[in-house]
Amino acid sequence: MSVAAAAASVAPAVRAFRKPPRIRKSLKYDQHGLPIPHVDIAIRDIAPCRLREHYYTTLQDDLMYMTYVHESGHRPPPRQIRLRFDPNDPYSKNRRNSPVGGDQLGRKPAPVSTPQTVVQLDGIVLHTMQKDAINNRSSLVGAIAAFRALSGETENGGGRSSRGGVEIVKGKKAVSGWVRPGLPLGCKVTLKGPKMYDFITTLTEFVFPRMREFNGIVLPPASSTMRTPSGVAGVVSFGLPPEAMGLFPQIEVNLDAYPKPIGFHVHFITNAEGAGAQNRARALLSGFQIPFARK
Amino acid sequence: MLACRGIQRGAWRPAAVCVRPFATETPTTAQVTPSPPPTSSEVGEPTTRPTPPKKTRASLHTAIILNRSPLLTRTPTPFERAFYAYQARIHRALHNPFPYDFYFKQGSPLETRFNIEERRRERKAFGAPFGTVKLEERDEATELMEMSLRDETDESMPRIHEADVKNDLKNLNRKGQRNLYAVLRTNENGKDVWRLPTGPVQKGELLHVSAIRRLGDECGRNMDTWLVSRNPIGVYYPPKLNVTEPEAKDVVFFYKAHILAGQLQPKQSRYQDFAWLTKGEIRRITDDEYWNGIKDMLSDF
Numbered sequence: 001m002s003v004a005a006a007a008a009s010v011a012p013a014v015r016a017f018r019k020p021p022r023i024r025k026s027l028k029y030d031q032h033g034l035p036i037p038h039v040d041i042a043i044r045d046i047a048p049c050r051l052r053e054h055y056y057t058t059l060q061d062d063l064m065y066m067t068y069v070h071e072s073g074h075r076p077p078p079r080q081i082r083l084r085f086d087p088n089d090p091y092s093k094n095r096r097n098s099p100v101g102g103d104q105l106g107r108k109p110a111p112v113s114t115p116q117t118v119v120q121l122d123g124i125v126l127h128t129m130q131k132d133a134i135n136n137r138s139s140l141v142g143a144i145a146a147f148r149a150l151s152g153e154t155e156n157g158g159g160r161s162s163r164g165g166v167e168i169v170k171g172k173k174a175v176s177g178w179v180r181p182g183l184p185l186g187c188k189v190t191l192k193g194p195k196m197y198d199f200i201t202t203l204t205e206f207v208f209p210r211m212r213e214f215n216g217i218v219l220p221p222a223s224s225t226m227r228t229p230s231g232v233a234g235v236v237s238f239g240l241p242p243e244a245m246g247l248f249p250q251i252e253v254n255l256d257a258y259p260k261p262i263g264f265h266v267h268f269i270t271n272a273e274g275a276g277a278q279n280r281a282r283a284l285l286s287g288f289q290i291p292f293a294r295k
Numbered sequence: 296m297l298a299c300r301g302i303q304r305g306a307w308r309p310a311a312v313c314v315r316p317f318a319t320e321t322p323t324t325a326q327v328t329p330s331p332p333p334t335s336s337e338v339g340e341p342t343t344r345p346t347p348p349k350k351t352r353a354s355l356h357t358a359i360i361l362n363r364s365p366l367l368t369r370t371p372t373p374f375e376r377a378f379y380a381y382q383a384r385i386h387r388a389l390h391n392p393f394p395y396d397f398y399f400k401q402g403s404p405l406e407t408r409f410n411i412e413e414r415r416r417e418r419k420a421f422g423a424p425f426g427t428v429k430l431e432e433r434d435e436a437t438e439l440m441e442m443s444l445r446d447e448t449d450e451s452m453p454r455i456h457e458a459d460v461k462n463d464l465k466n467l468n469r470k471g472q473r474n475l476y477a478v479l480r481t482n483e484n485g486k487d488v489w490r491l492p493t494g495p496v497q498k499g500e501l502l503h504v505s506a507i508r509r510l511g512d513e514c515g516r517n518m519d520t521w522l523v524s525r526n527p528i529g530v531y532y533p534p535k536l537n538v539t540e541p542e543a544k545d546v547v548f549f550y551k552a553h554i555l556a557g558q559l560q561p562k563q564s565r566y567q568d569f570a571w572l573t574k575g576e577i578r579r580i581t582d583d584e585y586w587n588g589i590k591d592m593l594s595d596f
Contacts, residue, residue: 041385041389043382043385043386043389044378044382045379045382046379046382046383046386047379047383048368048369048371048375048379050368053365053368053369054364054365057364057365057474057594057596058364058365058474061551061594062523062524062551062553065523065524065526065528065551066523066524068524068526070526154391158386158389159389253398254397254398257397257398
């Protein structure tokens, strides 16, 4: 049996679709004169996803072995730390009352190692803040267009209500002479599912290899403490310079069409939490071929 | 330290807790586990207390689960392919209009080419009336581009390697969609058996160091490997490898490693053969005892 014959015997062609059923009753029409389908149409996966498969066949097992922490027996209950002020005192009742010795934000214990708590990627958020937008809000248009091309996301895209598309980020509080609440400052887009894996593929195969003087995402020095809120959160963040935007193939084809290249932040959101979460999230990304380096 | 202090206070604690050697060290004769003091129920019994059985240390072994991870994505089942095709058709039917002006200069060859390819995709998805151009709308540029496109052929690589056709069990390219594991044929108690690369831990050696050494000793130095973790991923108690010391128990700790490049070169003196096999294939050539010990450490797919 030749190679070609063997390949053909494994992959029979998908059969053509049957003729659509006869239309017995016409569809209802909305106020724009467009037909309303009688089912909710939502677009699911349209192709197998290479990196997701890599995660489930290889990475998940390896990450479980790498991050496993053996514990015998039950965990002791967390130590009760006395609050700074008497909680029963009417004076301190609704006031800020943190425990003695500072808050315990960076000391959250890691969950018990189980197959369910193996680190996995939940989403990717791209975010940019444009300083020009404070004076001229139309300067955000270029950033929005770039994010749409990068992510392929639209609001309620594919009939999925969870898809937010490119969102405009507005100022939260007033900084005198600079930001006012509600002032559009930047934009962000959330990637989930196959699109998130496609973005990683683009990043590792087109962008990183062509970036000048890029040895990897720079890690903080080894001596820096991991007992920070970001150290116990499984979100890995880094910034891409404006030069990197032109290296994405979606934008490379017509880079001139965009007003100016923008830099942006990339946040990889994982389900890791508790002590050592940042390192576990980095281990996961490293498995997706995203390089990390120390200065 | 706590246990030592306990002894000074008078409460009985086994002395072995204080000065217990590593599991990989051989026990010294001076450390004899003290027998517990007689309890009230034992006092009345005759004084000839049975001597505690001579304790023999388990002999430790490490084994490597040398894995070749999948090279290809899994071939979708007919149902999955029908599902993907259906979803892709919905996607194509409902997508936002493509901004031609944003991406192409009007009338550029690239635009002509894109239009032709887009029409072909349309015709493939929805059938003949879609993606066809009326005769009067055809122009010269399109005809020329179609002529040049005729010579181009996109051929996808075969998903089946030559090694699959020849059934070459030693080739690392076989079964590209599956996890493969290295198994070696060796002689155990006069029987020919297939085993994962295994060997004894040396005196005073750490387990994961032994596992790394195992890669070089049993599998040869002709490959690049990566040991996944310092923790063993499983344990197996073989039924009495050591016939001379019936009391001695054997323990095998398994470590997972990936092969990145190169090929196995097992020692000719210890191993007669090797193969890269899937979980199901390993099931067929191993005995039930060994299979039950290792099956949960191997990937089903």
